[in-house]
Amino acid sequence: MRWITAAGTVLAAVAALAGGVNSGSAEAAAPPVRTQHVEYFPGPRAEPRQVAVPASGRVSRDGPSLAGTTPAVKALQRSGPVSGRLDLVVMGDGYTADEQGEFAADAEEKLDAIFDVEPYRSYRGLFNIWLVDTVSHDSGVSGDPGADAVKDTALGSSFFCDGIERLLCVDTDEVARYAGLAPDADIVFVIANSAKYGGAGYSAADLPAGSAFHGVATMSSDNDRSYLIGAHELGHSIGHLADEYQYTGYGTYPSAEEPAAANLTIHRDVGATKWYRWLGTQDPSGSVVGTYEGGGYYEAGIYRPTETSIMRSLASTDFNVVGREAMIAGFYADADALTSSLPTTRPIGQGRLITVCLAPLTGLADVELTWYVDDRQVLAATGDQSVTPRELGVRGRGHKVTATVTDLSTAIRDPAVRAAATTSLTWAVR
Ligand SMILES: [Zn+2]
Known part of the structure; x- marks a missing residue:
């Protein structure tokens, strides 16, 4: 998930969207609630949204189940030394001790789907992939099928996070503890044992202090579109790409400063864009590379490279060529061929x-x-x-x-x- 911090209004507006998590002016003495900004996906083909939620989504009745057990860490793919690779750590939630084999199979299936998307497919060899077995007391996760379903799971995964059905939150403190068991962790995926569509993306800035990894993406195990959540979130955490979607009513981009992300520009003039080298190219996402107005949550005054892409809508399963190049740059920032x-x-x-x-x-x-x-x-x-x-x-x-x-x-x-x-x-x- 990426935030345009130059535009503070985005954060403020999103906090408001979240239903006033931090509001409490009537009880001024109440301790502050730490919030995390997460991105969620209202439907399998919908444009994502941003919200702020309380930092821990845990609704389990018991504490962490890490104590007293030594979770197994397995290499699903070890292509090279951790110093020369992107280390992706995958852990399950809502899998009991008897369901660890199911977790491994679900993880493999999800990863194969993500690594079928370019440029992940071509550059899979720059990744090590580690599976961390987390054992949950209950099978399945909270909020599935309904908001009132409560499960005791290792990572506290829960749909209906902050009342939003498709927002699949997780206890990021627990995620960080488990991730620390792997030889290295650059990116973490949490796969929730559920057929319900949902997921979330946490950016580095909102993760527990000292986390070595750049981002956490959650996604459900048995929904055949949820892998795109992971593919999109890695766009933020590896490619430092911005969201290319916009919100109705957000109006004009409020800054005269060029966004840092490779895939947004304030320049309508095609020659002045940072992707001028790609102009006119037929893009895998379906349109021709140019300047398409709207992106970074704003409707006007900001431009994206293509009509759609995986960074705009999960109806698209492709990065545009600008995003691809940024992803490849991101791979090489953390890994060496x-x-x-x-x-x-x-x-x-x-x-x-x-x-x-x-x-x-x-x-x-x-x-x-x-x-x-x-x-x-x-x-x-x-x-x-x-x-x-x-x-x-x-x-x-x-x-x-x-x-x-x-x-x-x-x-x-x-x-x-x-x-x-x-x-x-x-x-x-x-
Ligand atoms: Zn996003």
């Missing part, structure tokens, strides 16, 4: 074998491995994943060997993104 177990911190001998690993990327990705001695490229070694300095032509002391991987993907047009999609490792040769 090139890794090696040979440390670069110590000089190596001329006969030492240097072995590098390339992330298993496909489709849109187009990585090329090149080698350099000092600043001279060794063309004959292009693509070799194991070389020695001597084979590269190093003679004598004081040289250095560099491996570079560049992503030549045509989904990247911005030179700054291309630079971010380039990783080098350099060894000094003694």
Whole structure:
């Protein structure tokens, strides 16, 4: 979820939408209620909405069930070292001890659906995926099927959060504790054991202090459209994309400042937009890239790149090309296509074998491995994943060997993104 903080009115208006969670002027002595801003999805094909809710949605009668048990952490996909990968942690809620196998199957199915959306599909190899088994006392989650259904679950998941049926809140303190069990956590998904449509997105700013991860997305397990909630939320947390939807009555964007997100601009003039390199391109989401008025919750004075996209409505299952490129930039901000177990911190001998690993990327990705001695490229070694300095032509002391991987993907047009999609490792040769 992303907030246009330059426009404070958005937050204020959203707080008002939430029904006055913090209102309490009559009881001035009441302790302040910490709120979290979450994004929810009113229907399987609807445009999302933003609300503020009390920080803990827990309605369970018991405390956390983490105590006294050691939840199992499994690697569903381990494509490389945690330092070189995006680490996605997936945990279930409303699964009993007997239903852990069901959780694993649900998680796999949901992840396969998300990773069928580009650019996740092509860049899945930049992710590690960890499953954390959370054991709930009850099967199913609160608010399913009706608002009065109360379940005792590990993470306190609940539909009808703050009275909104499709808003699936979770106890983010508990989520953070469980996420800490995984080797690393950049993003967290919570899959609620339910066939009811719903989910939520929590942005980093609203997560418990000290959380290492950028965002939490919740989604129901057995609804075949809920995976799009996860795909959309990662758009915020990985691609730093803005919402491309608008609210009726919000009027004109109130700032003269250009939004930071890659997919919104205040410039109607096509040549002045940050996505000028994509103008006129036929977009996977169906329209031609241009400037379409409305986005970032406002109706006018702000423009998005395409008629629709997954950042505007979950009726769309595609990022537009501008969003795609921002996602790829986000992947590479946290992950590297090139890794090696040979440390670069110590000089190596001329006969030492240097072995590098390339992330298993496909489709849109187009990585090329090149080698350099000092600043001279060794063309004959292009693509070799194991070389020695001597084979590269190093003679004598004081040289250095560099491996570079560049992503030549045509989904990247911005030179700054291309630079971010380039990783080098350099060894000094003694
Ligand atoms: Zn959103």
